[in-house]
Amino acid sequence: MPHQPSIVTLQPRAGAASALLKALLEQRRPGHSLDAPFYLSDEVFQADMEYIFRRHWVFVGVAPQVPEPGDYVTVDVGADSVLIVRDDDMNLRAFHNVCRHRGSRLCQEHQGSLGNIVCPYHQWTYDLEGRLIHADHMGQAFLRDQHGLKKVHLRNLEGLLFICLADEPPADFDEMAQRLGPYLAPHRLEDCKVAAQVDIIEKGNWKFTLENNRECYHCVSNHPELTVSLYEHGFGYQPGPQNAEGLARFEQIVKERHARWEAMGLPSAQIEELDSRITGFRTIRLPLDRAGQSQTLNAEVACRKLLGDFSDKALGGLSVWTQPNSWHHFMSDHVVSFSTIPLGPDRTLVRTTWCVHKDAVEGVDYTVENLTAVWNATNDQDRHLVELAQAGAASSAYEPGPYSPYTEALVEAFCTWYVDRMRAGVSAGR
Known part of the structure; x- marks a missing residue:
């Protein structure tokens, strides 16, 4: 029986669970931002990489980035x-990008296409399933089938690609896929192509990037392009006489649109599991304002060719x-789609990918400029806000501040x- 490439074994990192980290986790005050070392300390950053990014399902891309055999x-x-490649049978595979x-x-x-995977150093050659198929000058006793590429766990959720570097990944991905799948499937991301991808580096800690994303308290005063739609x-409002009428009207719109979309076979109700499980997630379909069609500068579709079997442009977001x-x-x-990858305690990669129907024609059905205008502007504005937060956390005057229970519940x-998963990592002694 041929030897199969093995899942890589991760070794515990010495000192990851330091006294500093344990103290920070123990003193975390619910409903408040994190203590400054969570954003500044290299020691905490290394623990983040060990306990969060090496042990959880991490979103890394979309299936349309690798549409054909040999694409990677x-x-x-x-x-x-990590190397993600589509093999000759159209299966997606993930390997450590390391010659054996x-x-x-x-x-x-970052991206390309190949027939086989060839090491540039000594030309060891692997097929698209990770098997070593060529290695010169290794002698008669050398066993090629024991030197295949090391696998990385990979899951494809309706076109969203996740990897996990742990020996045993969190088992609850299946439940997330079962619950999210019906929401995503009608959009048929697998039948799309990448129209644009933009990388930016934010000079801030990755947790500031995620916290900023998880609220829209800041949106009205900072995102004029995004708030068009x-x-x-x-965004979340504190109920009161001053906004009772507007809130009631919005809730009625949501109720009516949800009923219509559900009748069309588009699940829309909120699922809230961000902090209640190892593989946290959340989803909801909400109406868009004005034309109600898309997150563009005029709230109309950016691409004339709709996704899947859609004929109605106004399906919200x-x-x-x-x-x-x-x-x-x-x-x-x-x-x-947005992927956040930490580069250091104060540097974060934010990768944004725009996908349209695979048959849409640039310059006819869409323009990249119009498609990307809202989020290019919003990402740059958010970059500035994250960098302001990073600078503030370094001040001797910084102390954790209270979250709004109305507009910052998702930040909390x-x-x-994050704190629960870090505690789990520390308590496991790994």
Whole structure:
């Protein structure tokens, strides 16, 4: 029986559960932002990589990035480079991007296409299933079938790609997939193509990036492009006489649209699991304002060719959040996905990917400029806000401040999940 490439074994990192980290976790005050070392300390950052990014399902890309056999993408998570490739049978596979000879990195580009996987150092060659098929000068006793590429756990959730570097990944991914799948499936992300992808580096801790994403308290005063298509009352408001009428009207719109969309076979009701499980997630389909079609500068579709079998342009926006590092917006005409990867205590990669129907023609059905205008502007504004927060956390005057229970509940959910998962890592002694 041929030897199968094994899942890589991770070794515990010495000192990850330091006295500083334990003290910070013990003193975390619910309903408040985190203590400054969570954003500044290299020691905490290393623990983040060990307990969060090496032991949970991390969103890394979309299936349309690798549409054909031999297409690949690479993603770096800390010191680990992961290669995701589509094999000749159209299956997606993930491997450590490391040659089994002397450890050379195999694929150096973020994205490309290949026939076989060839090490640039000594030309050891692997097929698209990770088997070593060629290695010169290794002698008669050398067993190629014991030197295949090391696998990485990979899951494809209706076109959203997740990896896990742990020996045993969290088992609750199946439940998340079962519950989220019906929401995502009608948009048929697998039948899309990548129209644009933009990487930015935020000079801030990854947790500031996620906290900023998990609230829209800041949206009205900072995101004029994004708020064109968003109902203001959808951001979260403290109930009171001053906004009772507007809130009631918004709630009625949501009720009516949900009923219509559910009747069309589009699940819309909120699922809230951000801080109640290992693989945290949340989703809801909400109406969009004005034209109600898409997150564009005029709230109309950015692509004339709609996704899936859609004929109605005004299907609102299906928002999906996954812990620890992603958020997504699914609309009738396109999908926007965001992946957050820590680069250091004060540097974070934010990768934004826009997908449209695979048969849509650029310059005819859509323009990249119009498709990307809202989120290019919003990402740049959020980058500035994250960097302001990072600078503030370094001040001697910084102390954890209270979250609004109305507009920052999802920030608290993120921080609660993060602290719980870090405590679990520390208590396991790994």
